[in-house]
Amino acid sequence: MGSIRFDKVNKVFGTGKAGLNALEDIDLEIGEKEFVAIVGPSGCGKTTCLRIVAGFERPTSGAVSVNGKPVGSPGPDRAVVFQHFALFPWKSVRENIDLGLRNKRLAKAKRDALIADALKLMNLESHADAFPHQLSGGMQQRVAIARAYVLDPEVLLMDEPFGALDAQTRVTMQEELVRLTRVNPRTVLFITHSVEEAVYLADRVAVMTRRPGRIKEMIDVKTIRNAERWNTIQRIEDVMDLESFIHLRTHIWKSLREEKPEDRH
């Protein structure tokens, strides 16, 4: 399975004086089946990190590799869940999930079985033939997650996947994702600007600075989660009430607050 490695990655958008330093010297290693979240102020380049792993952008210098192989063009080994779902509006839920499997040239029977599993996993069975616009935002994002999961990717890249959802749906989806990654662990790179979300979901949290984005601090959540047995608690609000959770969250908050707000002159 997949590991992700950033090696002195720099990214400049544009050239010369107009060039914008988005990322500076990013060094990051994500182990197999590890869940790493990147938090940072908006515009700090956290999404750019994910887009480089996905193959949508190339680093200006440095290298990114998945499983030791340098990252090339986008592909199903690095499945992406987008903030705005990016489902094909003219395809039903089933057809959306099926496209990646058809691209893998799997036989129909095999595909049907995989789709059935994915639908069941994401509680979408009764919506298999619905079209995206007939579903709520939360449901649409479930489809997008199913579409990514069904590919059995080496790494799962999630770009603020719950950012476009309302608060209640968001909480449900966070709980679902925890359940999902427990049943079926993956290497996950998760981008978010919500500190709570990062602490609740991730094994490690990377805090990024304002532009040019650098990784300022790595916070180990997993050790504390295991020591304090967060996993035995069902509801997200009860986990968020724990002193150990609050302590971590406040620590990351302070780290982010030290980043001066953008000049707005």
Next chain:
Amino acid sequence: MIDQPLKLRETIAYGLIGLGLFLGIWTLLSVSGWIPRQFLPAPLDVITRFVALLTTPFAGATLPQHLLSSFQRYLCGMLLAAIVGIPLGLLMGRFRLLDDILSPIFEGLRFIAPIAWVPFAALWFGTGIGGPVMIIFAGAFPPCLINSYRGARFVDPHLVEASQMLGTGHLRAIVEVLLPASVPSIVAGLRVAAGLGWQSLVGAELIVAASGVGFMMVQAQANVSTPTVMAGMIAIGIAGMLIDVLLRHGEAMIRRRRGL
């Protein structure tokens, strides 16, 4: 900016008032003798002529027969324009190289009025079906190409990224992502193409055909039968409107399906 929408009944009433005024002034002008009848036939003469043409042949055929042969040419030309224009537009929207190669030629050609192709159309394809079809093509091709190009060019970039991430090959990405994403734009283009194609058709028939509504009108002009010319114009207008209504329904249906 437009005023508040009216109730359907009011809309119809105002439409009828407009039509009534138009016909009234027209009748007044021709019946009063201010304009000689050969110059401007009275509405009643035109309607009588129109009804007569439904069954009595003129210039070798009745009006429905002329319309039918016009429609055949029209469908051929439209089909050809769509078959060539839509895939080419999608490819140009997808591959910048193709766009760079073809755009300058196309930008020059599209400002040549379809009627300007008449001499070459007659020379290359004759006056049967080929010549007029080429002129319809010249009218209908640009909107087909431009709109599918725009559709493909401005497709939601996240959908393109999603299809790449899923490992979709070039051909499948064009057929299953680019084409359906461009459908609303393509259908809007087809509507424009249908209008321009229909206008070009009648223009072409005025010059290079041996049947069709346009041909009937030229023959009528030669015989100084102004009511026949008018009747032809009315037939063209009504047929054009019907084509547009049909396509508009198609467009609305597609938008409903997409939940737009």
